[in-house]
Amino acid sequence: MTSPKIALITGAGGGIGSEIARKLAADGFQVICVDKNGDAAQKTANEIAGAHAFAVDLAIKSSIEELHEALVAKNLLPTHLVNAAGVFFTHDLVTLSEDEYDIIMDVNVKGIFLLCQILLPHFIDKKYGNIINISSTAGLRGGRGRAIYSASKAAVISLTRSLSVDYGHYGIRSNVICPGLIDTPMADWITHDEPALRNWEKTLSAQRIGTTQDIANAVSFLASENSSYIYGSTMVVDGGGTA
Numbered sequence: 001m002t003s004p005k006i007a008l009i010t011g012a013g014g015g016i017g018s019e020i021a022r023k024l025a026a027d028g029f030q031v032i033c034v035d036k037n038g039d040a041a042q043k044t045a046n047e048i049a050g051a052h053a054f055a056v057d058l059a060i061k062s063s064i065e066e067l068h069e070a071l072v073a074k075n076l077l078p079t080h081l082v083n084a085a086g087v088f089f090t091h092d093l094v095t096l097s098e099d100e101y102d103i104i105m106d107v108n109v110k111g112i113f114l115l116c117q118i119l120l121p122h123f124i125d126k127k128y129g130n131i132i133n134i135s136s137t138a139g140l141r142g143g144r145g146r147a148i149y150s151a152s153k154a155a156v157i158s159l160t161r162s163l164s165v166d167y168g169h170y171g172i173r174s175n176v177i178c179p180g181l182i183d184t185p186m187a188d189w190i191t192h193d194e195p196a197l198r199n200w201e202k203t204l205s206a207q208r209i210g211t212t213q214d215i216a217n218a219v220s221f222l223a224s225e226n227s228s229y230i231y232g233s234t235m236v237v238d239g240g241g242t243a
């Protein structure tokens with residue numbers, strides 16, 4: 001793929017998404033930072049030369065359509081799509097409300113579907129595209145207090161594999177990363193409890209919580225031509241937690 005390489009990163013105002021934006025910019029990508037929290041997306045973009053920021057609610061189709069119109073108008077259609085936005089909160093299936101269920105599924109799954117639906121025709125036209133979805137090890141196995149989050153992340157893994165099967169022959173690579181516990185605001189539920197965190201870390205081969213750089217490095221590899229034969233794969237980056 002010759003330049004320009006343009007990466008659109010969702011959740012770019014968050015811990016993992018902002019790190020991915022910085023890493024891909026360092027790799028030579030032009031970066032588009034997308035987040036529901038427009039100020040946070042702008043803060044990430046402000047650190048990166050030539051980056052753009054957009055406030056987008058991925059749970060709302062019209063918000064994604066507005067983003068698409070803006071990208072077309074600015075001649076900024078991406079070559080790479082990194083879906084890192086997500087929501088997580090511990091929950092009990094019995095008491096989870098339907099609205100809470102919808103929030104988890106709409107952001108974690110439907111948002112990826114809607115963005116792919118809008119960008120895939122452009123990728124197909126160009127016979128090139130690279131989709132990297134951020135799932136979770138929660139999508140690989142059951143976990144306490146996260147049944148619907150786990151279901152949403154399993155859906156992301158399955159969706160990514162199907163994207164590869166359906167569109168790989170157009171030169172569009174789709175892969176998914178499953179982070180384990182990563183030190184971001186989303187991991188507050190345990191990072192605020194030092195003894196619980198130390199106990200968790202002892203269960204890992206790496207003996208430490210993951211960093212946002214651990215995930216950004218994996219994204220950097222999948223976004224590069226060094227991974228050009230990798231299609232539809234599930235890359236686990238969890239310090240050996242599911243080994």
Ligand SMILES: NC(=O)c1ccc[n+]([C@@H]2O[C@H](COP(=O)([O-])OP(=O)(O)OC[C@H]3O[C@@H](n4cnc5c(N)ncnc54)[C@H](O)[C@@H]3O)[C@@H](O)[C@H]2O)c1
Nearest residue numbers: 011013014015016036057058085086136179181182184186
């Ligand atoms: N931190 C972890 O331990 C961990 C582990 C496994 C997987 N993940 C996954 O990694 C991804 C990034 O998580 P993080 O740790 O950086 O969390 P984070 O909370 O720091 O960032 C998530 C970002 O998503 C954005 N977002 C939420 N709802 C949105 C919406 N409707 N539209 C657009 N943006 C929205 C938030 O504003 C936030 O900036 C998520 O998909 C998460 O599920 C995180």
